[in-house]
Amino acid sequence: MSVVSVGGDYDVVIEAGCSARVADVVGDGVQRALVVHPDSMRPLGDKVTESLRDKGIDAYAVSVPDAEDAKTAVVAADLWALLGQHGFTRSDVVVGVGGGTVTDLAGFVAATWLRGVPVVQVPTTLLGMVDAAVGGKTGINTAEGKNLVGSFHPPRAVLCDVDVLSTLPRADYVAGLAEIIKAGFIVDPVILDLVAEDPEAATRPDGPHTLELIERAIAVKAEVVSQDLKESSLREILNYGHTFGHAIEHVEHYRRRHGEAVSIGMVFAAELACAAGVLARDVVDRHREALTSVGLPTAYESGRWAELETAMRRDKKTRGSLLRFVVLEDIARPVRLEGPTEDQLTTAYAALSH
Incomplete structure (x- = not known):
């Protein structure tokens, strides 16, 4: 296992199988978690959701479109609606499980719900691990350009499960x-x-x-x-x-x-x-x-x-x-x-x- 600290504010864990430990890093007092994942990562999204439920957290999995189709105001609004329907408070958490588009989206939704709730990122692509999930930049796209609507919202933790990289198509890895x-x-x-x-x-x-x-x-x-x-x-x-x-x-x-x-x-x-x-x-x-x-x-x-x-x-x-x-x-x-x-x-x- 390797751990990189980001200014002492949060850690990026690089380890095979660490996605199973999301419940250990969400923080104390969390009662609800929204696990956001793309359609293509449903099995891992469900696995993370179950691991949270095993710790007594009410976890809800939601599937979003793959790639940049996820980063829209419409998808963000759907996630806000779910947070409201399930009564998410500032002590609850959003978990992003996916590539850079999903971590951007999950981070943006967390940054804007109640003016900021915690987010834990579980990047599943090489791009997500080395770039999108680290640093607290969040955002969605508009017709006018990429990431023009967004916020700075550092995650509570980032878990880079390198086992997942073996499932990536070669073109995506490259x-x-x-x-x-x-x-x-x-x-x-x-x-x-x-x-x-x-x-x-x-x-x-x-x-x-x-x-x-x-x-x-x-x-x-x-x-x-x-x-x-x-x-x-x-x-x-x-x-x-x-x-x-x-x-x-x-x-x-x-x-x-x-x-x-x-x-x-x-x-x-x-x-x-x-x-x-x-x-x-x-x-x-x-x-x-x-x-x-x-x-x-x-x-x-x-x-x-x-x-x-x-x-x-x-x-x-x-x-x-x-x-x-x-x-x-x-x-x-x-x-x-x-x-x-x-x-x-x-x-x-x-x-x-x-």
Whole structure:
């Protein structure tokens, strides 16, 4: 078992089988629990629900749509209705069992019910473990963009049951590697070295460095969010690759995996930094090498710049009409690039277009 503390406020447990111990971390005085899970994770959701009932907690399981279809105001309203119907109070708990979309949704519902009830996250995807479930960011999507409605609401605990990773489709597992590689580029280059040592092994849950990669990525996020919970400054570095990545998700109506979009977004950010004279070409090349070595995409179709730029201008980091990007000066040296020129933007886009 490995435990990563997030600023001493809560722990992220990384251990095989730890999802069975939800009742041990929900806290004292809990009488009711709402277990939110996607349709595809019903067996684990039911298992967690039963474990809570065995401890004398009135637990209710509710299934929500898979992927981004779960992160809507309609689904959130349905969950609020259930909380009201079952008489949930501030001493009760919401449990999110699923990938990043479910932990985002469960966290948002917990943050907004009675202005905040506890949430315990049980991420079931690699992406959820290393990114979405850690840090307290919650949110839902709107027609205008991703995560534009949300709240900061740190969980009571996060349980990363690595046994579940063996059930993931390979494409979903590989997509989660984008967030791990991102952590390597912005803070911890050892991650990049481990991936380069054996890229094929990095794509397998039973790889020799799997646990270390997960732990290192979580440690990066834990250190950053413990210093800057509400993204006032430092936490923005965790959005590396996300401005362009979120734009891709938006124009494709969330049909592309988040990690795939972020992978392309990191290449765009690297090319943009190079075009702006901030980043050396060899580091841009290393982005493509690291990402392609594990099967992640690094190119995007041409002819869609206008709609992508419109989507980026709705990004949360945008200030007025000024686009802002997290870029690198070098590996592990992230900085902000404010107001890049249109020529720099289109040069970066052309460099990854096909």
